[in-house]
Amino acid sequence: VDLKQLCCPTLREFGCEQNLLSRPDGSSSFVQGDTSVLAGVYGPAEVKVSKEIYDRATLEVVMQPKVGLPGVRERAREQCVRETCEASLLSTLHPRSSLTLVLQVVHDDGSLLSCFLNSACMALMDAGLPMSCLFAGVTCAIDTDGQVITDPNAAQEKESRALMTFAIDSTERRVMMSSTRGSFTVHELQQCIAVSQKASDKIFQFYRDSVRRRYSKTL
């Protein structure tokens, strides 16, 4: 167990901006190192009768890659983000309406799914949708030596033997969603979860600082 990694996991530099697009009801841009994602939220809006759910809002996530049309990989990631968002949104407050979340990749340099999750959370907050908790995405890679690297860039991801992304919630730091690739032991999985939970503290503090900065003009 690498105690130094457990005590203070190293994450790349964050950047975030809210309310930058004029058309969507909520928007955000999240930057982790060189990976950058733009998110837009529309809702609660009108929903097609075929898609409406009688007691909750219908959440749709659309992911656009930087080049080309969305494929199977995007669909799988959309499902991960959708399940996480549905778990944290209070969708029973808006029955028979639709919430649409559009995620656009601006640049991909590793840890893309966790960047999607972070920008989705900020965009949902910006749109004023009622949420029961916040969520943060953290990616861990296990390289060939068995070292755990948090927030890997594209080169580190390519050389890793296992790559895991977790969505952690803000109230109890539990794992809401996990998406993994590669082979690893149970012990390594638990170690990565512990490291991700520690890293999510920094991300939640960053959310708080960003929102504070945003409201500082009207205070």
Place this chain on the structure above:
Amino acid sequence: MVCLFDCVILSCFYVIIHLVYKVGDVLLPGDVFSFQMPESITDSKPEKVVCGPGLRRNGDEVLVCKSGILRHKQPNLYWIDSQQRRYVPGKGESVIGIITSKSGDIFKVDVGGSEQASLSYLAFEGATKRNRPNVQVGDLVYSQFIIANKDMEPELVCIDSCGRANGMGVFGAGGLLFKVSLGLVRRLLAPQSEIAKDLEKMFPFEIVVGMNGRVWVKSKTIQQTLIVANLLESCENMTAQQRQTLFRRVADGSI
């Protein structure tokens, strides 16, 4: 500032409050108001707390569900002041709607929410079955919600409880309709609104403000109308200082 709710979810319950967060703090979804019971309950009276928009009761706790600034109004009202663009219909709120279709005895009105609202023919002043109001598709109408909850289709009326129009009804010959955020609309409609006072000093104009974020402006010339519309759209993110400087510059420039 008097609060104007855009969602009327109020829950009142008796607790003894020790707030960990101060009024004016920025709170995020998932934060908990902690209600701590002190050792001796006998000498302190239980206080009733009214929770406004952005706060939800979850068993014994009150959770924050929107990000924003915590506000307080005497004696016991707390709410979260958040910046939002999308309107959610609330009972009793006056909004600007656009008539989209007529069918049978009702008009369908677009208010910017998740569903179109319905407005009956008879809900205008002096309207009877023989004497139908002169309302066409595409007209702007200033009306009030009588039914607006999450489970039912919202319903509007253009009369108050006594049957008088009271300023509501069809309007908008000439003028410009544009959209701003809900926070700006609330600031404009507050009783001691500084933005409204600063705007009045510019030049005479007519303005209708709907709580769904829609504002209609009409002035003597098209240029003045556009100036007022641009000023309102841009003073969203400005501090009071910057706004007054901007208004002064425009007032000097336009003379």
